[in-house]
Amino acid sequence: MDLHFSPRIIEIGKGKSERLQSIIEKNFGNVNAGLITGGNRVKQIAENVITHFNSKILTIVLKNTLSEDIKKIEKEIVKENVKLIIGIGGGSVLDTSKLIAYHINIPFLSFPTTLSNDGIYSPIVVIKNDKRLKREWTPLPEGIIVDTDIIKDAPYNTILAGIGDLIANLSAVQDWQISSIHTGEEINYEALYLSKGAAERFLYYILSQDTQNKDKFLTNLTESLIMSGISMAVAGSSRPASGSEHLISHCLDRIMGKPLLHGIQAGIAAIFTLSLQHSGYLPAVKKMYKSISFPLSLVKSGVTKDVFISAVECAPEIRKRFTVLNIKDKKEIENAIKESGITE
Ligand SMILES: [Zn+2]
Known part of the structure; x- marks a missing residue:
């Protein structure tokens, strides 16, 4: 079982993106965090979230979920000495960034931009790899931050x-x-x-x-x-x-x-x-x-x-x-x- 009973970070409400950095600092100290996001609306949201950070943060835009590209991202994250991953996006971004964090054994924070399924906070990753759907099991995210102002704007x-x-x-x-x-x-x-x-x-x-x-x-x-x-x-x-x-x-x-x-x-x-x-x-x-x-x-x-x-x-x-x-x-x-x- 992947459950552990230490308290997780669960923050839901208005304006949470403005407080993301302080939520991270409160729970992880001065950690070197990396952000994984997707394209279009999701990327814009991520860019907006970063404007509230007072320090630089490594940002990776996910283009696809092919295993060789995921491996490349993992290498980059290890090289940059990132110790916490925040996934900002919908199903595919969250699943992929959760899997990456799991592979390199660092904590993962889920920051969904829509509420379209129960994958926002789950131990299962469904990933489209070379046209086939692959299911993988991971621990639950270390936490989830939901900014209802952002969700309100989703279709x-x-x-x-x-x-x-x-x-x-x-x-x-x-x-x-x-x-x-x-x-x-x-x-x-x-x-x-x-x-x-x-x-x-x-x-x-x-x-x-x-x-x-x-x-x-x-x-x-x-x-x-x-x-x-x-x-x-x-x-x-x-x-x-x-x-x-x-x-x-x-x-x-x-x-x-x-x-x-x-x-x-x-x-x-x-x-x-x-x-x-x-x-x-x-x-x-x-x-x-x-x-x-x-x-x-x-x-x-x-x-x-x-x-x-x-x-x-x-x-x-x-x-x-x-x-x-x-x-x-x-x-x-x-x-x-x-x-x-x-x-x-
Ligand atoms: Zn479902």
């Missing part, structure tokens, strides 16, 4: 994706329980409660409170995504946050040339898998999705019914993970597709 679609990836947990934990009944797979209940609690708290926050305050809304989402990441570290696998809805999303990635955002796919697929599981959460999830304008229809999002059915058929084969899809016949699947309304 709304990316926030919806983060919500979809989080709600997927409700379907994933039920798959885990189904597998336990049918295959005897062991359940880590600490991880299961964390994952389910993460999704549940956000779901009922949206349904029961005034969500007009954007900072509170984004803080709540960030906290829930962090809990989701920790659940995977506790379980030692992605099991608590990735079930049949994720398998379907991985198949959609494979079938479609240009898939939707990961969290949007997983979040819509979860309406179908929760329906297949006869989950009591489904009405609340649909109500919540409606209230935030999360897409309830795959077809209206550009995925045809045929493509979705192919993805459902491919799902049990794409990864060895027992889910509700393993115990339902064609007719039950057909009924759940209809009932869920996602292909309307």
Whole structure:
């Protein structure tokens, strides 16, 4: 297990980028830090963050995630005697910089510029290497800093994706329980409660409170995504946050040339898998999705019914993970597709 119980650095709120240097100094002293970032909007954000530093900081702009380029960056970081890496960006930047920090055995701070999935604070790296997706296991980041002012400016679609990836947990934990009944797979209940609690708290926050305050809304989402990441570290696998809805999303990635955002796919697929599981959460999830304008229809999002059915058929084969899809016949699947309304 990669968990250690010393306190981590978790800072969420307005204007955090202005205080990044003091957060680093408070926790690491006068450390030689390096910053890894991406292109376009992300690069601009990183440049803006650096303006608040009163000393020079090595900044590396990630161009791709090919292993030879990653090795080159690792060499440069070692040569420059960098002892802490801050990743500023979205999924790919954070995953790559986390992996680099892990390879050279120095702490990593996650500074997400969007909340599009639970990878903002997780022990799993998914990296596209020579067109293939590779999964690697790393420790959790040493900390995470989320500036809600920056997240507010990200496209709304990316926030919806983060919500979809989080709600997927409700379907994933039920798959885990189904597998336990049918295959005897062991359940880590600490991880299961964390994952389910993460999704549940956000779901009922949206349904029961005034969500007009954007900072509170984004803080709540960030906290829930962090809990989701920790659940995977506790379980030692992605099991608590990735079930049949994720398998379907991985198949959609494979079938479609240009898939939707990961969290949007997983979040819509979860309406179908929760329906297949006869989950009591489904009405609340649909109500919540409606209230935030999360897409309830795959077809209206550009995925045809045929493509979705192919993805459902491919799902049990794409990864060895027992889910509700393993115990339902064609007719039950057909009924759940209809009932869920996602292909309307
Ligand atoms: Zn996910």
